[in-house]
Amino acid sequence: xxxxxxxxxxxxxxxxxxxxxxxxxxxxTPDAPAEAWDDMLHLRxxxxxxxxxxxxxxxxxxxxxxxxxxxxxxxxxxTERVADRKGAGA
Amino acid sequence: xxYSGLKVITEGLFGNKGWTRAWRDPAxxxxxxxxxxxxxxxxxxxxxxxxxxxxxxxxxxxxKGYLGxxxxxxxTTIVRANYFIPGNSEFYSHSLKLWxxxxxELNYNVMHSQRGxxxxxxxxxxxxxxxxxxxxxVNQGDDAEIMTVDQLRAEFPYLDYEQTRFPxxxxxxxxxxxxxxHDAVAWGYARGADQRGVDLIQNCEVTGIDxxxxxxxxxxxxxxxxxAKKVAMIAAGRSGQVAAMAGMRIPVESHIMQAFxxxxxxxxxxxxxxxxxxxxxxxxxxKGGLVFGGDIDMYASYAARGNLPMVEHxxxxxxxxxxxxxxxxxxxxxxxxxxxxxxGSPIIDKTPIEGLFIDAGWNYGGFKAVPASGWCMAxxxxxxxxxxxxxxxxxxxxxTGQLLDEEGTGSQHNLH
Ligand SMILES: Cc1cc2nc3c(=O)[nH]c(=O)nc-3n(C[C@H](O)[C@H](O)[C@H](O)COP(=O)(O)OP(=O)(O)OC[C@H]3O[C@@H](n4cnc5c(N)ncnc54)[C@H](O)[C@@H]3O)c2cc1C
Ligand SMILES: [Zn+2]
Numbered sequence: 308x309x310x311x312x313x314x315x316x317x318x319x320x321x322x323x324x325x326x327x328x329x330x331x332x333x334x335x336t337p338d339a340p341a342e343a344w345d346d347m348l349h350l351r352x353x354x355x356x357x358x359x360x361x362x363x364x365x366x367x368x369x370x371x372x373x374x375x376x377x378x379x380x381x382x383x384x385x386t387e388r389v390a391d392r393k394g395a396g397a
Numbered sequence: 398x399x400y401s402g403l404k405v406i407t408e409g410l411f412g413n414k415g416w417t418r419a420w421r422d423p424a425x426x427x428x429x430x431x432x433x434x435x436x437x438x439x440x441x442x443x444x445x446x447x448x449x450x451x452x453x454x455x456x457x458x459x460x461k462g463y464l465g466x467x468x469x470x471x472x473t474t475i476v477r478a479n480y481f482i483p484g485n486s487e488f489y490s491h492s493l494k495l496w497x498x499x500x501x502e503l504n505y506n507v508m509h510s511q512r513g514x515x516x517x518x519x520x521x522x523x524x525x526x527x528x529x530x531x532x533x534x535v536n537q538g539d540d541a542e543i544m545t546v547d548q549l550r551a552e553f554p555y556l557d558y559e560q561t562r563f564p565x566x567x568x569x570x571x572x573x574x575x576x577x578x579h580d581a582v583a584w585g586y587a588r589g590a591d592q593r594g595v596d597l598i599q600n601c602e603v604t605g606i607d608x609x610x611x612x613x614x615x616x617x618x619x620x621x622x623x624x625a626k627k628v629a630m631i632a633a634g635r636s637g638q639v640a641a642m643a644g645m646r647i648p649v650e651s652h653i654m655q656a657f658x659x660x661x662x663x664x665x666x667x668x669x670x671x672x673x674x675x676x677x678x679x680x681x682x683x684k685g686g687l688v689f690g691g692d693i694d695m696y697a698s699y700a701a702r703g704n705l706p707m708v709e710h711x712x713x714x715x716x717x718x719x720x721x722x723x724x725x726x727x728x729x730x731x732x733x734x735x736x737x738x739x740x741g742s743p744i745i746d747k748t749p750i751e752g753l754f755i756d757a758g759w760n761y762g763g764f765k766a767v768p769a770s771g772w773c774m775a776x777x778x779x780x781x782x783x784x785x786x787x788x789x790x791x792x793x794x795x796x797t798g799q800l801l802d803e804e805g806t807g808s809q810h811n812l813h
Binding site: 308320321326328329338341342344346348349350351352353354360378379380 | 635637638641646647648649650651654695697698699704707735739795796797808809810811
C-alpha cells in the first residue's frame, strides 16, 4: 500500500503512522458531556468501503494527512493535509 | 450419533457407510425465542450453552456464509490463560478450565493439545513484568513458571540466545497453554447445539435489525424476516456493521491481521513460543506446518489479506529468534478481520435496546475465549445478569473510564 502525500508524493506505507478515523478531528469543547468525548475517542462507524482516516507522515515531511481510501480494496482515493482543510485553525 | 474409537474402527471395516450428517440444514422458522447473528466460534458456543445450561432450545444461529467461515477458521489456535488484570484473568482462567473438559463435553475431538506456551523476555524490565504476571497467575490458581536461559536452552535448543540486539533473558512458561484444531471447535459446538434442537441456518445474512420503541422485535435476512424477543450480535470483525443495523455506533474498529504456515515438516517444536521483541509467535501444527503470525497491519481494513510490510516484519522477527526457520518454505498466508476495541479487551453486555445483546471486540485473542464467551453470553441472555467472570466486559466502559487495558498502552483502537 502506498499513500500519496501532497508534499512528498507517493510513499511506502511504512513511512506513515496510522492514527485512526477522522472522528479525532471532531474534538468537543472541554465542557462537553462524557458522551461527546466518548463519541470522538471510542465510538466508530467502522465502514466496510470508503473511509476517511488520519495518517502522520512520520519519516517524511511530518504532515498530518486526511486520507480517503477503501477498507475493502486498500485503494487510496484522495489525500489532503489536515492543515490545508477549509476552516483549519492555526 | 455418538463418536468413539470403536465407531471409527467398525465404520472402517464396513466401508464408512454408517456416518450421518453432523447437523441438520433446517429452513428458518418465522419466530424463535432467541436469534444469534453470526455462526463463528462465539455464536455457536453461545447457542450450545443456551440450550445446555439454560434449556433454551427454540433458538437459531444465522450465518451469512457457512459455519466457521470467519475468524474461527483463520486463527493460529493458541489457547492460554496467562492474563494479568482483574476482569480478564478470571475470565480466561474459566475458559481454559472449559477447554480442558471440552472434548468429553462435546463428544468431539477438538485436538486440544496442552503443549505449553513460553513468552520470552529480553530485558530486566520485561523480566520483572513477567515475574509479576506469573505470580498473579499462580495466585489465582493457574500455572506459570519462570524459566532461566539454561532451562530454555535444554528445551528449545534452536533459538538464538545470543543475538546481539535482543538476547534472551528467560521466559514465562504456562504448561497448560497450547493449541487446538480451530475448525473442530466450531463443528463440535455446532453439532452439540444442533443435537439439542438449535437451528443452524447457513447462507442467511442478516440485513436489518427490527427495533420498535427501543425494543428489539427480530431481524431481516436474505431468507426472509424472523421474529425474536432476544437477538444477539456475535459477528466479530463485522460487529460494527451489524450494530449499525440497530442504529448503534460501537467502540470497535476492524483491522486486518495476517498469519502464515510453512510446508509440513517433521516434528521440530513441541510448544508455542512468543517472541518478546518484535511481533512473532509460532507453533507447529499436528500436520507438521509451522504456524506463525505477528501483529495487526495497523490500519482499519475489511480485506481478508494484508500488506507486505507486516509480512516482512514477521519474517525478520522469525529469523532473528530462530534462524532455522529460514530453511522452511512458506506455503500460505492469509488475513482475518479483527474487531479491535480501544483497550484491547472484549464486550459481553446488553445494549441500550431492550432484548438486544452484544458479544464482540475479541481483537486477536478470541479463539481461546470461545468456551467462556459462549458460557457467559448464554448466562447473560438467559438470566439478564452478567456472569461473574465477565462482569467487567461492559459496552460503556470507555465512557465511564473502567478500562481493561491489559497491555497498558492506552485507549485507542490501533494500540493493541
Ligand atoms: C490470523 C489470526 C490469528 C489469530 N490467532 C489467535 C490465537 O492464536 N488465539 C486466539 O485466542 N485468538 C486468535 N485469533 C482471534 C480469533 O480468531 C477471533 O477473535 C475469534 O475467532 C472471533 O470470534 P468468532 O469465532 O465468533 O468469529 P467469526 O468466526 O469471524 O464469526 C463471526 C461470524 O459472523 C458472521 N456474520 C457477520 N455478519 C453477519 C451478518 N450480517 N449476518 C449473518 N452472519 C454474519 C460471519 O460470516 C462469521 O462467520 C486470531 C485471528 C486471526 C485473524
Ligand atoms: Zn509528506
